[in-house]
Amino acid sequence: MEDKYLFLEQQNVDPYLVEALKGWAAKYPVDEEVEKRVSAPPIPFYGREILEGAIAALLQGENLLLTGAKATGKNVLAENLAWLFGRPVYNVSFHVNTSSAELIGTDTFLNNEVQLRRGIIYRCAQYGGFGILDEINMARNDAVSVLHATLDYRRSIDVPGYDYIDLHPATRFIGTMNYGYAGTKELNEALVSRFLVIDMPAQTEDTLNYILEKMFPDMREKAREQFAGLFLDIQLKAENGEISTKSLDLRGMAAAIGTVRQGLGPAAAVRMGITNKCFDIFEKEIVEDVVKTRIPADWKREDVFA
Ligand SMILES: Nc1ncnc2c1ncn2[C@@H]1O[C@H](COP(=O)(O)OP(=O)(O)O)[C@@H](O)[C@H]1O
Ligand SMILES: [Mg+2]
Structure with missing residues (x-):
């Protein structure tokens, strides 16, 4: 070792x-x-x-x-x-x-x-x-x-x-x-x-790409970029005080990506791992909008994993 x-x-x-x-x-x-x-x-x-x-x-x-x-x-x-x-x-x-x-x-x-x-x-x-x-x-x-x-x-x-x-x-x-x-x-x-x-510094594109690549070496590069981007978008909104940090959840995002690998559609997976962590309807709407721009509703497992 x-x-x-x-x-x-x-x-x-x-x-x-x-x-x-x-x-x-x-x-x-x-x-x-x-x-x-x-x-x-x-x-x-x-x-x-x-x-x-x-x-x-x-x-x-x-x-x-x-x-x-x-x-x-x-x-x-x-x-x-x-x-x-x-x-x-x-x-x-x-x-x-x-x-x-x-x-x-x-x-x-x-x-x-x-x-x-x-x-x-x-x-x-x-x-x-x-x-x-x-x-x-x-x-x-x-x-x-x-x-x-x-x-x-x-x-x-x-x-x-x-x-x-x-x-x-x-x-x-x-x-x-x-x-x-x-x-x-x-x-x-x-x-x-x-x-x-x-x-500890906030996540950057660089750190997120590293983390996601370590966790999911078989993830498509384009999907990895979108998931990293999604996290950064949410992080920025939390920094600006537009939303709380409830959906700023890297563990939740990793769990969502893991369930996509199991076969679940990416949109449904992100709902469980990220969006549903907000218990405030206004906040949830903001997060939903961000998610929509990053994770297309019609994405399938094959869009994320080769
Ligand atoms: N710099 C980093 N290197 C590796 N993994 C990281 C890094 N930053 C965050 N993570 C990932 O983010 C997730 C949350 O990390 P954690 O240590 O629980 O954060 P915190 O205790 O600061 O809330 C973990 O799954 C971890 O893999
Ligand atoms: Mg901690």
Whole structure:
């Protein structure tokens, strides 16, 4: 699996960083118990500058906060980084009810005694994991404040009533935060100061063509251009505040293209993957109009796949 670095070389990522990365990954073997958490991402991340910044920061021991609009590849980047660094992944979805007990640990009664049930951050810290703190801005401040010592130079966890543990040297945290066209819940300053921040760029014709070609190598070029164009049209309307980001859904578009490959007509597939994600009739009409200009109603599977 040495060619897991190949996509970096193909994008001309600084060879110095790639060499450093290989050396780093070889230094920290993964505990057998958590090997299953090391897994290849669904798609290689495309974007040289972003990759270089992220790799350098993580090599340096920093944590990363990925900010940006929906579908800019924040989670895909985080998964790519964990894979490149050869680390087990610990995914935490943050929400208003995220508690410190869930993150750090809680008492549990086992074998007639009270024991610590290790929380996900605790386990991530122990095994040298990459903790993906998804939508970290959605949590309440008091829940995430327990992570301050974990995320800064102290690199430790103080479990109330138990031990004080140091993070495994390979442990890193990558936060994600949707930030963009629609309103965003801000992340507090004390937390932001514990990360290096990468602002993820919006999709371009170039990135979309790359993504679609990777996902659907057998798609006709003309269809690929139209689907990429459709996404860019919707992205522009969302940027301008004409519509929400509900239909700006790359995963939904990929799912629609996948169902076309199964044999469904492209218009019906796009309705399920994109248009029907709007629950506002005016917005839906705008999206329908955009779709019409890109995906002709009489297109068949053969127009999309050779
Ligand atoms: N730069 C990129 N490289 C590869 N795939 C990308 C990129 N940007 C977006 N994607 C694709 O877009 C979809 C959404 O990505 P995701 O990481 O879930 O976005 P976010 O977390 O920013 O909302 C995924 O299916 C992914 O394949
Ligand atoms: Mg995401």
